[in-house]
Amino acid sequence: MRVTIAVDAMGGDHGPPVTVASSLRFLEETPDASIVLVGREDEVRKALRSASSPAVDRVTVQPATEIVAMNEPPADALRRKKDSSMRVAVNLVKSGQAQACVSAGNTGALMAISRFVLKTLPGIDRPAIASQLPTRKGVTTALDLGANVNCTPEQLLQFAVMGSALAAAVDGIERPSIGLLNIGEEDIKGNEVVKQTAELLKTSGLNFYGNIEGTDIYKGTTDVVVCDGFVGNVALKTSEGLAMMLADFLREEFTRSLLRKILALFSLPILRAFKRRVDPRRYNGATLIGLKGIVVKSHGGADKLAFRYALKKAYVEVTQRIPERIEQRIASMPMAAPAAAANPRAGAVDAEAH
Amino acid sequence: MRVTIAVDAMGGDHGPPVTVASSLRFLEETPDASIVLVGREDEVRKALRSASSPAVDRVTVQPATEIVAMNEPPADALRRKKDSSMRVAVNLVKSGQAQACVSAGNTGALMAISRFVLKTLPGIDRPAIASQLPTRKGVTTALDLGANVNCTPEQLLQFAVMGSALAAAVDGIERPSIGLLNIGEEDIKGNEVVKQTAELLKTSGLNFYGNIEGTDIYKGTTDVVVCDGFVGNVALKTSEGLAMMLADFLREEFTRSLLRKILALFSLPILRAFKRRVDPRRYNGATLIGLKGIVVKSHGGADKLAFRYALKKAYVEVTQRIPERIEQRIASMPMAAPAAAANPRAGAVDAEAH
Numbered sequence A, B: 001m002r003v004t005i006a007v008d009a010m011g012g013d014h015g016p017p018v019t020v021a022s023s024l025r026f027l028e029e030t031p032d033a034s035i036v037l038v039g040r041e042d043e044v045r046k047a048l049r050s051a052s053s054p055a056v057d058r059v060t061v062q063p064a065t066e067i068v069a070m071n072e073p074p075a076d077a078l079r080r081k082k083d084s085s086m087r088v089a090v091n092l093v094k095s096g097q098a099q100a101c102v103s104a105g106n107t108g109a110l111m112a113i114s115r116f117v118l119k120t121l122p123g124i125d126r127p128a129i130a131s132q133l134p135t136r137k138g139v140t141t142a143l144d145l146g147a148n149v150n151c152t153p154e155q156l157l158q159f160a161v162m163g164s165a166l167a168a169a170v171d172g173i174e175r176p177s178i179g180l181l182n183i184g185e186e187d188i189k190g191n192e193v194v195k196q197t198a199e200l201l202k203t204s205g206l207n208f209y210g211n212i213e214g215t216d217i218y219k220g221t222t223d224v225v226v227c228d229g230f231v232g233n234v235a236l237k238t239s240e241g242l243a244m245m246l247a248d249f250l251r252e253e254f255t256r257s258l259l260r261k262i263l264a265l266f267s268l269p270i271l272r273a274f275k276r277r278v279d280p281r282r283y284n285g286a287t288l289i290g291l292k293g294i295v296v297k298s299h300g301g302a303d304k305l306a307f308r309y310a311l312k313k314a315y316v317e318v319t320q321r322i323p324e325r326i327e328q329r330i331a332s333m334p335m336a337a338p339a340a341a342a343n344p345r346a347g348a349v350d351a352e353a354h
Helices: A016-029 A041-051 A054-058 A074-080 A085-094 A107-118 A153-171 A192-202 A214-219 A229-254 A258-277 A304-319 A322-331 A337-342 A346-352 B016-029 B041-051 B054-058 B074-080 B085-094 B107-118 B153-171 B192-202 B214-219 B229-254 B258-278 B304-319 B322-331 B337-342 B346-352
Strands: A003-008 A033-039 A059-063 A100-103 A128-134 A139-143 A177-181 A207-212 A224-226 A286-289 A294-297 B003-008 B033-039 B059-063 B100-103 B128-134 B139-143 B177-181 B207-212 B224-226 B286-289 B294-297
Touching: A003 A016, A003 A085, A003 A304, A016 A033, A016 A041, A016 A054, A016 A059, A016 A304, A033 A041, A033 A054, A033 A085, A041 A059, A054 A059, A059 A085, A074 A107, A085 A100, A085 A107, A085 A294, A100 A304, A107 A286, A107 A294, A128 A153, A128 A214, A128 A229, A139 A153, A139 A229, A153 A177, A153 A192, A153 A224, A153 A286, A153 A304, A153 A322, A177 A192, A177 A214, A177 A229, A192 A207, A214 B229, A229 A258, A229 B214, A229 B229, A229 B258, A258 B229, A258 B258, A286 A322, A294 A304, B003 B016, B003 B085, B003 B304, B016 B033, B016 B041, B016 B054, B016 B059, B016 B304, B033 B041, B033 B054, B033 B085, B041 B059, B054 B059, B059 B085, B074 B107, B085 B100, B085 B107, B085 B294, B100 B304, B107 B286, B107 B294, B128 B153, B128 B214, B128 B229, B139 B153, B139 B229, B153 B177, B153 B192, B153 B224, B153 B286, B153 B304, B153 B322, B177 B192, B177 B214, B177 B229, B192 B207, B214 B229, B229 B258, B286 B322, B294 B304
Parallel strands: A003 A033, A003 A100, A033 A059, A100 A294, A139 A224, A177 A207, A177 A224, B003 B033, B003 B100, B033 B059, B100 B294, B139 B224, B177 B207, B177 B224
Antiparallel strands: A128 A139, A128 A286, A286 A294, B128 B139, B128 B286, B286 B294
């Protein structure tokens, strides 16, 4: 099967010089893929020419005249920019001309447009942002990382279902363990939403590990980490900030004097190996999960290597048929999705009786 | 002035072998301090003998027969263990026999006991857990780190007042800048509580920087970081987990082969300097802030060095008269504390009109 990915060529901090070059490099290493580059035709074609790749015959260009700005309110992007590169790329997924869309643009706008154009899967109230994080044991799939600031227990349960399906498909884990991010392991810890979510998860049929704490994320205690978008976003960005600070401190210590610089030469291969191992670019690409279609959000500041990882993620999700698998998983849940959707509080009330 | 600190000698993972030895070392370097060691007399005296220090004449022992377990429900510790080392230590602050209490014991129990025995300052609904975190520019004071899972905008405003007073006193910053932890910098981001808190902060007379993101904590964007206890606890523990993982990875890379171990020898002084710089023990000691008295919580796993930093923190807070300064700051706020306490929603309604 030929996998076609629609790329929002204008999105991100760098636009076509990164997105187009990265797309070509991705195609070179992925023979059964093709890409539709969406954006301002002159800029895209210019980037295509300067990249000069043998994979160019698997690229088509879809013109789009507008660009969603990185700080544009999502509602404005959705209502006013019908011909933005982001919107046209998502439309290609809707029409079936592409099986997935990748954008490094405005996250809120991408979520709003994707939700409006593609709609959510049956039984899913709101899509979430899911991403893999490195752990001491391998990787963990964390969601929601910023799409939903207020979540009901039922929504958090849906995130668990989606995260489970994603980890099963992408990481090949049969019954991924689910951790509920909390401020302590005991049942009495946390706020009401988290406590009710734990009750729902216990009877969900999912492999619920229980409450986990922040330290457990990078320990790799569970295959999936479930939390609301506020907490998840803070945890993710705090991690980014800490990693940057530690990298800066390490660099400063190794370059503080001429002697140290010389000593550093000896350990350069080791430091490079360390850097490669924790390189955040290798984890680039967050999935907008719960949609009737595959949309992957790249970090806005992604370089060519990082953007390629986002493209790979989209490719894997197509070949692994992620949306279908989530839909199947929801349909097979003890609490059938339509009932939960009709009466969103029913699950919580039921759970409280346990 | 002689500063007397009551030490819960039985608290923490290690008890007297750490708390007693660390107390003596602290006294050796702090000539105007004395310590009351609270706990099982035989165990404490045994630890005192084996530590053998010239500072032993500034130590008294206050017997307490019970111990609060690390996983004991706070309500049980409060109601049933009237003669616990933790309770007796806090009582000494209440009676004026000590100016501060330090414990490495059960956080929830320490908070419950401190609140019950010492009460909160006028205008403060609930105490918070505050701690300094290292940043690229120096340090930032973050609160709440886990005491309050649900906070009103008024409580978050109180945290900002307390954090501001703490940063001013401990770090000598005249008007500490306050960052409100959120998932984006724009006013429209976040949940209702955070949005209302931002409105309150704008008219508070505090040096409100605005919304900050997780990355800003370690960038050192603001002198104070304000958030609810759920988010703060997750951010703190996620940081701990990430730092541990990166330290492990670094160690693994430097010891992967004999050649690498030899190369590592050359950079050992550099790695040691780096480790010292980010050593979490230097930041040990969280303040239970908002109480009529000084209570410092040490990490449960603290070793002698880490516990000494918690003792130092308590000492500085005594000499800097933190509780009085918070009280003064609240009294001088545009929205007088008693009015806010009488009608906790008044501030929010007023703020919404702006």
